[in-house]
Amino acid sequence: MNLISVDNATKYWGEKPLFENISFGIQQGQKVALVAKNGGGKSTLLNSIVGKEPLDGGAIAINKDVTVGLLEQDPAFDPHQSVLDYVLSSDSPILKAVRNYEEALADSSKDYSDQILKKLDVATAKMEELKAWDAEARVKQILTAFKIEDLSAPMKSLSGGQKKRVALSKILIEEPNLLILDEPTNHLDLDMIEWLEEYLTRSRLSLLLVTHDRYFLDRICNEIIELTDSTIYTHKGNYSYFIEKKAEREANEAASVDKAKNLMRKELDWVRRMPKARGTKQKFRMDAFQDLKKKANSGRKEEKAEISVNMSRLGKKILEFEDVYKSFADKKIVEDFSYVFKRRERVGIVGDNGVGKSTFLNMLTGKEGIDSGDITKGETIVYGYYTQSGLSFDENAKVIDIVRDITEDHTMSDGTSLTPSQLLQRFLFEPEQQHSFVSTLSGGERKRLYLCTILLTNPNFLILDEPTNDLDLATLSVLEDFLEEFQGCVIVVTHDRYFMDKLVDHLFVFEGQGKIKDFNGKYSEYREYVDEQERLRKIAVKEERDRKQQLEKKVQPKTSTKKLSYKEKIEYEALEKEIEVLETEKETIEAKLSDGSVTDVDEIREISERLGKVMEDADEKMMRWMELDEIANG
Structure with a gap:
């Protein structure tokens, strides 16, 4: 069954076409990824599909029997609504029954009055009537996976990450025919991402997805739609296959353009020597020349960010932790932690949300004090600290003024000197965009600008807290190449497993209550280790359970009152x-x-x-x- 059809859709941002006369469809059971550079129109296209953004031309048709659920990057909420009311605010009779049952169950845990118990009886009977127990179990499974525990909390009390997880839970619980997810892995910890990956892989839901997570793309999607230069290219298969075929297509296009350029040189010579009187043959050849010229000039500009830094000199002594202890009230962040950082250190930091990873980074840079122990910083250390909270620009400032406030003449690692405009061009900000206001930038473009301002300080110790969120795949690839060649130290906190696997040599695993484990290996190797430990634990639990059952058979059971x-x-x-x-x-x-x-x-x-x-x-x-x-x- 065809779920949606996009027919010659066109949308402009000012005079710039985001997409022009694009057409595609999504069939039942398809899991499709939408790939484009930052500011390329991905979110706008998703909003157009659900009717939140009008088109400038063309049409989008949704099958009348199809329900669509959209997860936006920044979901909107009624701030006074409780988590439970929001998650289960559905017209489905079964989900209404589940909501009433959960409310009655929560009330009965605080109040044993006859009125409350009667309410629970009525809710239980309705669950029985609608056979809603399976749905109730699924609701609990999803809420547990995303660590949503306080269902009575008002939405306004939640952090940005918690709100995103609640919105994602609501969509999964409602089970629409078509899921449209815009960056669903942002604000999820690694366990949540892997759970969501497994859930979407085995579910029969149809999916349209925007994400920078390449492992997620590779394992879930069976079709990639590439939006580039306002045009759509469709690739059957997963992300790995898409990369292979995209490279082939661009090579073929480049060869075709080169051939056209060679032919055009010959034709240009003919045009210059052509007599002024134009007969039919000359007119035909002149028209062909114009077509050839168009073809020769059709090659795409190589839009690839160039990231480099004139790294400050790094001395022998870098950074040392000795018996460091830090806590907030009874919550331990770090306990008796000692470590000596070395040149070209590549460390990944993993752990659940709220376990203290960002606090640790702030301790490292001196933004957060410690309770005891010593942190010794080398005299030559220059930090480059990319944080989630640091991304704050004056919305009314022009892009080029953001860079001018830092430097008017920047020396690069190869000795060349660049103006602010030249620097921005290396980060894919074309001259006309440099004079735009920050308020017009997409989320990914803001992140790219922020990364540019960090690197302008010539750091030799980079600390990257979720650097991959909202960056397009091309920029991510360039950032990875830069970090692989970077001669200083790098510490990365990220939920992007591909990014971490490619860059880090070992992990600091935050296990909670101050315990930090130094694991020698990449993230995928760590997951294999964790899975094996879990398998052994289950075997031990089963053996202990079997042992107890055998003992219980030998003991006469006591009468229980x-x-x-x-x-x-x-x-x-x-x-x-x-x-x-x-x-x-x-x-x-x-x-x-x-x-x-x-x-x-x-x-x-x-x-x-x-x-x-x-x-x-x-x-x-x-x-x-x-x-x-x-x-x-x-």
Whole structure:
């Protein structure tokens, strides 16, 4: 089924076309990525599809039976609405029942009055009537994955990252036919990104996605739409295939343009020698010359950022931590941490949101004090600190004035001297854009400008806190190349796994409560290590559980006088239904694996992994049900 059709769509930004006469469609089951440079019109196109941004020409049609969910980069909220009300604000009767049940359950944990318990009874009966227990389990699964715990909190109390996670949860819970996600991995920690990646991979939802996360793109999408020079190019396959085919296309285009230029030289010679009287043949050849000229001049400008820095001299002594301790009240950030940084150090920092990574970076630069220990900084250190909070420009300032305030004449690493305008051109700001106001820049263009201002200080110790958010893929590639050649130290906090794998030599893993583990390896190697440790832990838990069960069989059970609380009774009844749902799914998966209908190796692997997860969840719920059953019937 065709979900959406874009037909000759055109949109201008002032006099500049963002896209012009572009056409494409999305079919049911497709997972499509939209790729373009910063300011190339990606977000505008997404907003046009859902009707939030009018077109200047063409049309966009959405199938009348299709529901569309849009995740914007900066979602809008009613500040007074609670998280629960927002997440479950849907016309779906099942989601309404889940919301009423969750509200009643939360109220019953604080108030055992007859009125509250009656409300819970009514909500439970409605859940039973609509068979909504499966939906309720899915809601909890999604909210848990994104660490959304306080459902009664007003939206205005949440941070920007929390709001983005709540908005993403709402869209996944509603399960529209077509998901449109604009930079969904921003503000997610690595565990959340990997959970979302797995969820979208195995779901049947259709998807239109904008993201800079190349691993995410590669593993989820089966088609790439490239928006460049106001034109659409469609590539079947994942991101790796897209890169390969894009390189082939550009090579062919370059060869075609070179051929046209050679022919044009010959034609130009003929035109100059041509007699003034133009017969039919001469007129035909003159028209052909104009077409050839157009073709010869059609080659794209090589728009590639040039990032370089005249790095300050770095002495032998760089930076040393010795028995450093830092906490906020009872929350430890760093405990007894010692480390000596070396020349060309490449460190990645990983850990859950809120565990203290940004505080650690501020301690490193002296912006945040320490409680005890010593941090010794070398005399030659010049920090270049790229932070999320540091991205603040005067909205009414012109782009070129931002650079002029830093330098009027900048010496580069090769000894050349550049004006502010020349510097900005290296960062892909064309002369006409340099005199635009900051307020007109896209999110990615602001990040590129900010990166430019950081590097103008000639740092020899770079600290990059989420540098990849909103940067386009081309700029990311150039930044990676620059950092690989950078002779100073680099510390990176990022949720971009590809970026980290390419650059870092080892990781500082923030495990919580002040514990920092130095892992010698890249992020992918660390994930393999974590997965193996988790596998061993599950084996140990199972063995211990089996041992206890064997011991319990030998011991005469004591008569229990304990009774189930009302809350436990509700949990007991819900578990029966949840176990039944999991057992049904288990039987369905096992039948699918055994009937020979699935032959694709990757699909078999995914189905087998899901079967393992279902069996594990069923076992855990069964153990809890047995505990409650023993109390209920003991």
